[in-house]
Amino acid sequence: MQYDNPALHSITQAFCDEIIKPNIVAWERNHQAPRDIFSEAGKRGLLGLETAASDGGFEAHFLDKLAFAYHLSQYSMAATFALINSQNIAARLSNSHIQRHRSDIAPLLRSGLL
Numbered sequence: 001m002q003y004d005n006p007a008l009h010s011i012t013q014a015f016c017d018e019i020i021k022p023n024i025v026a027w028e029r030n031h032q033a034p035r036d037i038f039s040e041a042g043k044r045g046l047l048g049l050e051t052a053a054s055d056g057g058f059e060a061h062f063l064d065k066l067a068f069a070y071h072l073s074q075y076s077m078a079a080t081f082a083l084i085n086s087q088n089i090a091a092r093l094s095n096s097h098i099q100r101h102r103s104d105i106a107p108l109l110r111s112g113l114l
Contacts, residue, residue: 001067008064011044012071020075033079041083042112050091055102056110057094086112 003009019040027033041047049065051057058064065084072080090109093101108114 001070003067004061004064005058008049008058008060008068009071011046012068015041015044015046016072016075020072020079024076024079027076027078033076033082036112037079037082038086038112040112041086042110045110046083047087047090047112048094048110049087051087051094051106051110055094055106057091 003012019037023033038047045056045058046068048055048057049060049068050062051059053059060068065087069080069084072083086109090106093106093109096102096106105114
């Protein structure tokens with residue numbers, strides 16, 4: 001599966017190499033991934049796939065989100081579901097008609113701190 005955005009591919013591969021690959025066996029053994037998987041994804045912008053660039057996101061198309069999900073799933077389905085769900089919520093809140101959602105909650109989700 002190909003990315004339209006080559007930078008997203010590189011960032012995702014680095015995330016998999018640096019965060020998921022070295023830890024996946026322990027996560028599976030303990031049936032738990034550490035909370036900082038979200039902050040690490042947030043640092044790389046991976047929780048803002050569908051968020052507008054003006055709000056700090058990738059403004060990725062659905063096919064890039066699909067490529068991202070496929071890419072991550074080669075390493076960990078649990079991480080894939082967790083990160084996709086979190087970025088989905090952040091994207092929706094970034095477009096909310098409620099100001100607090102856009103200004104307070106969505107940025108925290110995108111950063112992985114919430």
